[in-house]
């Protein structure tokens with residue numbers, strides 16, 4: 001029976017409480033698991049932009065960008081992303097996952113070295129593996145460890161790429177980019193950052209952590225259109241020659257259907273709103289500071305992502321269920337996604353302080369020290 005091993009493995013996953021299943025969140029629930037940081041995914045202007053794009057161009061892009069899929073909307077979106085990021089150019093992908101999966105193997109190969117933060121997102125990890133480069137992982141946020149690995153390994157390889165999230169999706173903490181680019185400069189390395197949870201959220205322009213930390217070193221900046229931007233898709237931004245190169249060398253861009261007209265138009269509108277309505281960002285950060293205060297003003301909470309650690313997996317699941325029964329979605333995140341179980345709350349500009357009070361009331365007694 002060629003597939004009977006699946007039953008066995010399902011049992012193993014069940015016993016370990018690692019078995020996952022999808023959950024539909026009723027629309028009236030207060031949702032603390034959404035990446036819709038600015039509330040744009042339901043904004044009437046994004047909906048309208050998508051509808052108009054469907055009416056004008058149809059539903060599907062019909063082919064890859066290099067064949068029949070290119071529309072003026074794609075070029076317009078790439079220009080908008082580059083403006084937001086302050087880069088020469090950008091390239092749009094069908095998802096953030098595909099962007100990272102494809103771009104890393106286009107930048108480095110088997111003669112090269114990658115240094116990656118231990119808590120990087122899955123798509124960065126997979127992209128690193130796919131590249132065939134030697135991947136060395138440095139301890140989370142630890143530039144001393146990064147320097148040590150560079151000192152002992154850099155000279156044996158041709159190209160070297162340092163890869164990091166800027167905001168870490170499960171921890172909510174932030175990469176020390178200034179120190180990373182100093183090391184990159186000293187050791188002659190490329191740096192790729194993933195601003196998936198930072199774009200639209202950080203910086204006076206909403207550009208991300210690169211803007212906040214005022215980084216001028218040439219970077220490969222990846223991200224998604226599906227979180228604060230409120231649509232679907234991914235991007236890479238950077239130098240124009242890099243984009244030109246990627247168009248010929250990135251299989252996850254070349255061999256896949258172009259982003260749909262509706263998603264492209266919605267993302268375009270989303271970025272326009274991010275650039276013109278900073279008050280959404282202010283509201284989001286008011287909420288972040290409010291919850292942080294309830295949590296004793298702990299300095300480790302520096303983004304809209306709050307990992308509230310609990311003592312074990314059953315506690316995480318019970319708390320999440322308790323919230324669910326009160327009409328609140330507060331996801332339990334557990335190994336193997338993260339090393340330690342937690343309730344992960346992500347705040348958006350749509351939450352009220354009353355929403356935050358409600359979840360706090362339910363959770364605070366059970367949080368680990």
Ligand SMILES: Cc1ncc(COP(=O)(O)O)c(C=O)c1O
Pocket residue numbers: 095096097098100121123165169194196197223224225226232233234
């Ligand atoms: C840091 C990070 N990068 C990339 C992605 C993938 O982006 P997308 O959802 O557009 O595939 C995610 C999550 O979705 C993420 O958290």
